Amino acid sequence: MADTLILTLSCEDRPGITARVTGFLFERGCNILDAQQFNDRSDKDRDRFFMRVAFDPTGTRTDSLRSDFKKLAGEFSMDWKIAAQDRPRRVMIMVSKFDHCLVDLLYRWRTGEINIDPVAIISNHPLETTTDADLGDIPFHYLPVTKESKADQERQVRQVAHDTGAELVVLARYMQIFSDEQSAHFGCRCINIHHSFLPGFKGARPYHQAHERGVKIIGATAHFVTADLDEGPIIHQDVERITHADSAADLVRKGRDIERRVLAEAVRLFTADRVLMNGNRTVVFRG
Numbered sequence: 455m456a457d458t459l460i461l462t463l464s465c466e467d468r469p470g471i472t473a474r475v476t477g478f479l480f481e482r483g484c485n486i487l488d489a490q491q492f493n494d495r496s497d498k499d500r501d502r503f504f505m506r507v508a509f510d511p512t513g514t515r516t517d518s519l520r521s522d523f524k525k526l527a528g529e530f531s532m533d534w535k536i537a538a539q540d541r542p543r544r545v546m547i548m549v550s551k552f553d554h555c556l557v558d559l560l561y562r563w564r565t566g567e568i569n570i571d572p573v574a575i576i577s578n579h580p581l582e583t584t585t586d587a588d589l590g591d592i593p594f595h596y597l598p599v600t601k602e603s604k605a606d607q608e609r610q611v612r613q614v615a616h617d618t619g620a621e622l623v624v625l626a627r628y629m630q631i632f633s634d635e636q637s638a639h640f641g642c643r644c645i646n647i648h649h650s651f652l653p654g655f656k657g658a659r660p661y662h663q664a665h666e667r668g669v670k671i672i673g674a675t676a677h678f679v680t681a682d683l684d685e686g687p688i689i690h691q692d693v694e695r696i697t698h699a700d701s702a703a704d705l706v707r708k709g710r711d712i713e714r715r716v717l718a719e720a721v722r723l724f725t726a727d728r729v730l731m732n733g734n735r736t737v738v739f740r741g
C-alpha cells in the first residue's frame with residue numbers, strides 16, 4: 455500500500471508492550487498489516503523486546519503519530535522509529551578494485567528489486583580502474599588513500615555522506631580499514647560484505663586463507679562495520695560447497711556470486727527496516 459508505515463522498536467522486556475503498541479495504533483484508526491516481535495531472554499541481566507509493525511495509517515498524519523508515540527516510547531525507554539515503507543533510502547556505495555557487488559546493486563536498483571536512492575559512489579581507485587559500468591547520473595568520487603592521507607580521505611568520505619544525506623554506507627568490497635573514528639562516525643549505518651563465512655577467515659585474502667585450510671564450504675557475510683575488523687553485528691550470510699579440486703582462483707570466482715546475493719539481501723533488509731540492533735548481534739525480521 456502506498457502509505458504503509460513501519461514502526462520498529464526495542465526496549466527492556468516487560469508485560470504489556472505489545473498491547474500498548476497495538477492499542478496505540480488502534481486508537482488512532484491505524485490498520486496493522488504485519489507484526490513481528492522477539493523477546494531476547496539470553497542475557498541473564500536483562501530481557502530485551504523487539505518489534506516491527508507495518509501498518510496503514512488510514513489518514514493519520516505521520517508527524518502526529520510520531521509526536522504521540524514519543525510519549526509512549528518514553529514510558530518504556532524505547533529505541534524506536536516510524537518510517538515510510540516506500541521511501542527509497544539514500545545510499546552511498548564505496549568500492550575499490552572489484553566492482554561485482556557494485557554492479558549487482560546498481561542492477562537490482564535499476565530493476566526495482568531494492569528500494570534505494572544511490573546518492574554517491576566513492577572509490578579509492580580511479581573510475582577507469584574501478585568499473586566500466588554505466589553509473590548514469592550517480593556522482594563518482596575518486597578519493598585515493600595512503601597512510602599519510604588516510605585521515606583527510608576519511609574526512610572527505612564523511613563530507614560526501616553528509617552532503618548527500620546518505621542514510622546507509624555500503625562497503626561493496628571497499629578494501630580499506632576504517633579508522634576507529636570513521637567506524638564510530640557511521641555506527642550502524644555502514645554495511646560491509648566480507649568474503650568469508652565469519653567468524654572464519656577475517657581480514658585480507660579470506661579465499662586464499664580458506665584454500666590453504668582446505669575448506670569444503672565457502673561463504674560471505676554482510677555485517678555492520680565496527681572498529682574491530684570483521685567483528686561487527688552480522689546481518690546476513692550464505693555459503694556454497696567447494697571441492698578439493700577448486701583452486702584459490704576458483705574460490706574467488708565462486709565466491710563472487712555469494713557476495714553479490716548476500717550484500718543485496720542485507721541492503722534490502724536494512725532499507726526495509728527489518729534489521730534491529732541487539733548489542734553485538736542483530737534481530738532480523740525477515741519478510
Ligand SMILES: Nc1nc2c(c(=O)[nH]1)N[C@@H](CN(C=O)c1ccc(C(=O)N[C@@H](CCC(=O)O)C(=O)O)cc1)CN2
Pocket residue numbers: 625628629630631632633634637646647648649657658678679680681682683684685686
Ligand atoms: N573498521 C573496519 N573497517 C573495515 C571493515 C571492518 O569490519 N571494520 N571491513 C573491511 C572490509 N574487509 C574485509 O571485508 C577488509 C578490507 C581491507 C583489509 C586490509 O587489510 N586492507 C589493507 C589495505 C589493502 C589494500 O590496500 O588493498 C589495509 O587497510 O591496510 C582487510 C579486510 C572494510 N573496512
